[in-house]
Amino acid sequence: MKGFKLLAAALALAVSATLAQAEKLKVGFIYVGPVGDHGWSYQHDQGRQAIEKALGGKVSTSYLEKVPEGPDVERALERLVRAGHKLIFATSFGYMDSVIKVAKKYPDVKFEHATGYKRAANVATYSSRFYEGRYIIGQIAAKMSKKGMAGYIASFPIPEVVRGINAFLLGARSVNPDFKIKVVWVNTWFDPGKEADAAKVLIAQGADIITQHTDSTAPMQVAAEKGVYAFGQASDMIKFGPRTQLTAIIDDWAPYYVSRAKAVLDGGWKSTDTWGGLKSGMVVMAPYTNMPDDVKKMAEQTEAAIRDGKLHPFAGPIHDQAGKLRVKEGEVLSDKELLGMNWYVKGVDDKLPK
Amino acid sequence: MIVLRKRPAPSPLWRWLAPLLALALAVAAGALLFALMGHDPLQSLYVYFIEPLTSAWSLSELVVKATPLVLIGVGLAICYRANVWNIGAEGQLIAGAIAGSAIPVLLPGWNDPTALIAMLLLGALGGAAWAAVPAFLKTRFNANEILTSLMLVYVAGLLLDWLVRGPWRDPGGFNFPKTVSFEGWHVMPVLTGRVHIGAVLAVLAVLALWFVMARGRAGFAVRTVGAAPRAAMFGGFSEARVVWGVFLLSGALAGLAGIAEVAGSIGQLQPSISPGYGFTAIIVAFLGRLSPPAVLFAGLLLALTYLGGEAAQLALNISDKVAQAFQGLLLFFILAADTLVHYRITFRHRLSAGEGA
Numbered sequence: 001m002k003g004f005k006l007l008a009a010a011l012a013l014a015v016s017a018t019l020a021q022a023e024k025l026k027v028g029f030i031y032v033g034p035v036g037d038h039g040w041s042y043q044h045d046q047g048r049q050a051i052e053k054a055l056g057g058k059v060s061t062s063y064l065e066k067v068p069e070g071p072d073v074e075r076a077l078e079r080l081v082r083a084g085h086k087l088i089f090a091t092s093f094g095y096m097d098s099v100i101k102v103a104k105k106y107p108d109v110k111f112e113h114a115t116g117y118k119r120a121a122n123v124a125t126y127s128s129r130f131y132e133g134r135y136i137i138g139q140i141a142a143k144m145s146k147k148g149m150a151g152y153i154a155s156f157p158i159p160e161v162v163r164g165i166n167a168f169l170l171g172a173r174s175v176n177p178d179f180k181i182k183v184v185w186v187n188t189w190f191d192p193g194k195e196a197d198a199a200k201v202l203i204a205q206g207a208d209i210i211t212q213h214t215d216s217t218a219p220m221q222v223a224a225e226k227g228v229y230a231f232g233q234a235s236d237m238i239k240f241g242p243r244t245q246l247t248a249i250i251d252d253w254a255p256y257y258v259s260r261a262k263a264v265l266d267g268g269w270k271s272t273d274t275w276g277g278l279k280s281g282m283v284v285m286a287p288y289t290n291m292p293d294d295v296k297k298m299a300e301q302t303e304a305a306i307r308d309g310k311l312h313p314f315a316g317p318i319h320d321q322a323g324k325l326r327v328k329e330g331e332v333l334s335d336k337e338l339l340g341m342n343w344y345v346k347g348v349d350d351k352l353p354k
Numbered sequence: 355m356i357v358l359r360k361r362p363a364p365s366p367l368w369r370w371l372a373p374l375l376a377l378a379l380a381v382a383a384g385a386l387l388f389a390l391m392g393h394d395p396l397q398s399l400y401v402y403f404i405e406p407l408t409s410a411w412s413l414s415e416l417v418v419k420a421t422p423l424v425l426i427g428v429g430l431a432i433c434y435r436a437n438v439w440n441i442g443a444e445g446q447l448i449a450g451a452i453a454g455s456a457i458p459v460l461l462p463g464w465n466d467p468t469a470l471i472a473m474l475l476l477g478a479l480g481g482a483a484w485a486a487v488p489a490f491l492k493t494r495f496n497a498n499e500i501l502t503s504l505m506l507v508y509v510a511g512l513l514l515d516w517l518v519r520g521p522w523r524d525p526g527g528f529n530f531p532k533t534v535s536f537e538g539w540h541v542m543p544v545l546t547g548r549v550h551i552g553a554v555l556a557v558l559a560v561l562a563l564w565f566v567m568a569r570g571r572a573g574f575a576v577r578t579v580g581a582a583p584r585a586a587m588f589g590g591f592s593e594a595r596v597v598w599g600v601f602l603l604s605g606a607l608a609g610l611a612g613i614a615e616v617a618g619s620i621g622q623l624q625p626s627i628s629p630g631y632g633f634t635a636i637i638v639a640f641l642g643r644l645s646p647p648a649v650l651f652a653g654l655l656l657a658l659t660y661l662g663g664e665a666a667q668l669a670l671n672i673s674d675k676v677a678q679a680f681q682g683l684l685l686f687f688i689l690a691a692d693t694l695v696h697y698r699i700t701f702r703h704r705l706s707a708g709e710g711a
Contacts (some may be wrong), residue, residue, distance in 0.1 A: 034674075066674050068629045071619035074548065075415050076664065082411060083668055094624065097535065153369060156625070157519060158530055187625075207372075229534050 022110045027051055027261055028085035029063035029075050031093035033190045037216030039234040040189065041065065044114075045093045046235075047253030054258045065171075069094025077102040080145050087264045088107055089257065090114065091156070094187075101124060107121070110269050112260060115160060117339065119271050126256060129277030130160070131338070133249030133285060134304045135313035136299055137231045138171025139207045140246050143295045144229055148182040151202025152214040153219055155189050157352055159341040161213050166345045167313045168211065171302075173347060183208055183350040192218035203228055209246075217221035220244060229290065236286040248286035256279055256296070275335065278307045314338065321347040358697040362651055365695065373641060373648075375656075376687035378565035383683050393670055401669045402680075404541045412665075414547035416657050418619060419604035421549075422447070422631040424556040424653035427638030428646050429604030435644050437568075437580040440502030442488065443608040444632025445510035446481040450609020451616040453480025453515055455533065455623045457477045458540040459522050465538045473540065473613055474519075481609015484510060486557045489601035493594040499601075506631070515625050522623065533623040542618035552614030557650070559607060562648040576600060608632060637685050640692075656681070 019277045023105050029048050031040035062085070067076045073095050080088050081102065086279030089112045096116040102122045103111045111123045119125055140148045152168065154161050165183060173180040182205055184198040195214050199222035202210060210230040211307045217240040223230035224244040232238065232248025257276065263269040284302055288296040305311035316327035321344045327333050333341075344352060381399065388398035391600075406412040426443045433440045440446075454477030457469055487506060491497035519531045526534075542550035565572035578586040579596040586593060616627055638656050642649030663677020 049507060062668050062671070064664060064674070070622065070626050070629055071418075071615055072629055072660075074619070075418070075661075078411070079664060080667065093530065095625070097532075097621065156531060214522075 003152045019059045021056075025055075025059045025261065025265055026083070026085040027059055027061045028080035028083070029061065030067045030073070030080070030088075030095065031063060032069060033066060033215055034093070035065050036061070037215050038217050038237065038240070040300055041091065041215070043235050044089070044253055047257040048089075050254035050259050051261045057262055057266070058149030058336060059261055067095075072285045073098035077104075079110075081106050086110065086230050087156060087261060087269075088112070090337075091225040093160075106120070114343050119273060121271055124260070124269075124271045124273070126272075126274040126276070128251055128253075128282040129275060130164045130249055130251070130283060131168045131313055132277045133283050134164045135171035135306065136285065136302050137211060137249065138173075138179075139167035139175050139289065139302055140295060140299050141168070141211065141229075141231075142175035144246065144291060145179070145209045147206055148176060148178060150184065150209040151199065151205070152181050152186050152208070153195055153198045153202070154183050155214050156187060157185065158323065159339060162344065163338055163341045164213050165348060165350075166341065168291075169345055170313055170348055175298075180347070180349060183348070186214060190215045192216040193221050193326060196222045196290055197225060199230075200226075231269035231285060233323055237326055238286065238289065243290055245286070246290055247288050250284040250286055252282060252284045270285065278303060279309070295328050321346055321348060322345060352353065355702055357702055358693070360701055361696060361698050368695050369643070371389075372691035373643060373688055376684065376691040379687045379691075380680065380684040381430055383687075384650075384680050387676065389677065391672065391676075395671065398670060398672070400665065401666050403658060405663040405665055405669075406658060411547065412661060414549050416554050416654060416661055418547075419657035419660055420653040421552045421556050421618075421624075422615055422628070423635050423638050423656055424650055425552070425559060425614070426608045426632055427649045427653050428560050429607035430554075430565060430635055431568065431644040431646060431649050432576060432638040433600040434639055435580045436576045436596050437583070438485060438489070438492075438597050438600050439500045440485065440503050440601060440604050441500050441636070441698045442485070442507050442632070443635055444628065444630065445503070445507035446484045446605040446608035446613035447615075447628055447632045448510035448514050449484035449612070450477040450479075450481035450508075450606075451612035451623065451627055451693040452510075453519060453609065454476055454613030455522075455536075455616055458536045458617075459533050459623070462534065462540075465540060468541055469538045470542070473500075473617060474610060477613025478610045479607040481612060482606040484609070485601040485605020488596075489556040489598050493597050497595075506582065512632075514623070514627070518623055524622075531625050534619055535622045539554070539618060541621060542614060548619065549615070552611070552618050554621075555610065555614065556653075559610075560646045560650045567646060567659050572599065576664035580648040584663055608635075634681070637681065641684070645681060659684070 003014060031041035031044055035041055035045040051059055052061055063247040064076050067073060069092060077098060087110045091114045093115045096113060096118050099111050099113045100118050100220040103120050107122055113123060113125050115127045116125050152165060162295050169181055182202055184202060186194045186198050188194055195216050196218040199210050199219040208228045212219045212221050212233045215234055217237050220230050220237045220241040229246050230244050232245050234246045234251050236250055238245045263323035288299050312332040316331045317329045320326050385395035385399055389395045392416035430443060457473050486498045488502040491502050492499045518533060522533045524532055524534045533666040542552055544550050575591045575596055578591055579593050583593055615624055620627060634656055636648060638652045659677055659681055663674055666672040667674055
């Protein structure tokens with residue numbers, strides 16, 4: 001009899017264990033770069049780990065890295081779905097149409113697409129207002145540069161990147177109206193070799209501050225070697241330039257990812273469009289280092305002003321390159337205009353491909 | 355020191371066994387790699403090579419992935435047979451994709467079956483036109499086709515980049531770099547799952563080239579020029595014509611693969627349309643002994659290493675670099691086995707007088 005009881009208990013335990021297993025929410029990620037890029041994909045992977053930490057027993061996560069934007073995306077997404085993932089984060093802009101296609105096929109799976117603009121009942125989008133950080137580092141650059149010129153390593157001329165360049169220059173010119181930037185387009189998100197070359201060229205042309213909208217730590221390392229300052233991108237890159245990094249614009253996806261996974265667990269997930277900034281904690285500034293106290297203080301004040309909504313980086317008057325007034329005094333650029341930004345503000349020494 | 359001596363006549367048996375041996379060695383090395391990383395080698399090999407073959411979905415994905423590899427690989431096989439080294443299939447793929455996409459982008463109103471046929475023809479023409487440049491430079495100026503064809507890859511990539519960011523950008527796409535989505539007859543008809551008629555075209559290309567190489571006069575010319583250019587000259591075959599022929603052929607097939615990918619798997623033109631199919635197809639061509647029917651199987655095998663790599667990432671948490679390392683191992687063993695089929699290794703203790711460098 002005792003034996004039977006034990007057996008029953010063991011069975012019950014086994015059944016409840018498998019039940020718990022079955023109830024675990026599987027969360028999948030696809031990354032465009034390697035998780036070890038110490039930039040964009042690395043930060044998304046930090047968010048994935050945060051989900052595991054926060055919701056431990058209730059979720060399990062997995063990822064596919066280095067999924068190139070192109071014909072492989074659909075298969076990668078479908079593979080995650082078929083492996084039982086019910087919430088899938090697609091973390092690159094170029095995944096957009098594939099996400100929409102696969103989402104249509106699997107209406108019971110929730111999809112989250114970073115930086116895109118196409119949504120569906122089971123597809124939400126999210127992005128962060130990196131440009132708020134760009135404005136701050138523009139101000140710092142104008143204070144710290146002796147030559148009055150920064151070098152900007154840019155990836156692709158999409159609105160997100162153009163917006164960053166504009167915000168940087170607007171910030172810089174709020175401190176030094178004659179500040180200049182030189183832009184080099186590397187046409188890649190992640191290519192340490194190309195990024196390093198671009199940094200060298202910019203420094204050779206007289207830039208004594210380097211900032212980047214690409215994902216590797218190579219520009220930071222080149223700047224450290226050449227003895228100029230630089231800003232980290234996407235993640236805190238201080239390890240790669242302890243005396244070089246002034247600050248970094250960090251994408252902190254963790255709170256958003258955890259809240260979305262929780263929403264699926266609670267059954268309250270809805271398709272939303274989230275655009276978070278300093279205020280919601282999606283954009284975080286790394287510690288202000290390697291700068292005098294007065295510059296640090298200015299940066300902290302600007303950060304606080306943006307967070308409190310007292311300062312908008314795209315507040316008028318703003319003129320474009322041709323001198324046309326784009327934003328009137330007392331107005332700010334709307335989100336819709338920011339999302340589709342395809343013009344430079346006055347003073348950018350570069351031409352956008354038309 | 356080690357000296358390679360050419361064998362007078364390579365064993366015909368070993369010529370066919372060599373790739374199988376290479377495959378076996380690559381699998382063994384892969385198993386060792388998995389074991390060193392702390393994974394059960396048998397389970398890893400199962401996830402890698404067997405599991406993708408066990409569901410209808412992944413079989414259809416295998417065909418999708420193999421389609422461009424086979425289309426390009428079979429063209430390159432003929433090219434390499436003639437001792438013409440077209441390394442730029444990736445650029446020809448892009449050129450074909452651009453040319454074929456001209457119809458949905460510039461003439462969106464023309465949307466019936468003839469439009470799709472025109473797209474495919476334009477794709478093949480675009481690829482052939484891109485391949486014509488190195489062919490011309492080689493036959494006219496004797497320029498090295500390895501360099502010229504490879505360099506044109508980057509030109510094609512930048513041209514595509516410029517088009518999708520500039521003149522061909524989707525006006526309703528918030529300035530994002532992509533063309534309009536292809537609809538209706540601008541999309542390849544689907545057979546099952548994501549398998550589109552490009553797969554049928556690939557098989558047809560293999561069969562046609564198999565026949566031509568085995569029976570046709572053109573196939574004989576290609577083989578002769580490749581094996582013995584002087585003999586071919588005396589036999590009345592024009593080397594220049596063969597160079598032109600194989601370049602145009604392999605370029606057209608790569609271009610066809612490009613437009614089939616864009617109109618099939620992707621559905622629009624965007625900055626990156628191929629994860630290096632044009633380069634992977636070089637491995638496919640060699641793994642297939644430069645013989646059309648074997649290229650078909652080589653294409654499926656290489657596609658399997660991609661799918662298996664992805665499955666292993668999910669099931670075993672193995673980095674995607676393992677898939678790349680595995681493809682590298684495969685190529686290494688194939689080339690090594692190939693060399694040993696054609697050459698004998700002899701050891702000599704010292705150089706005889708007069709042979710020193």
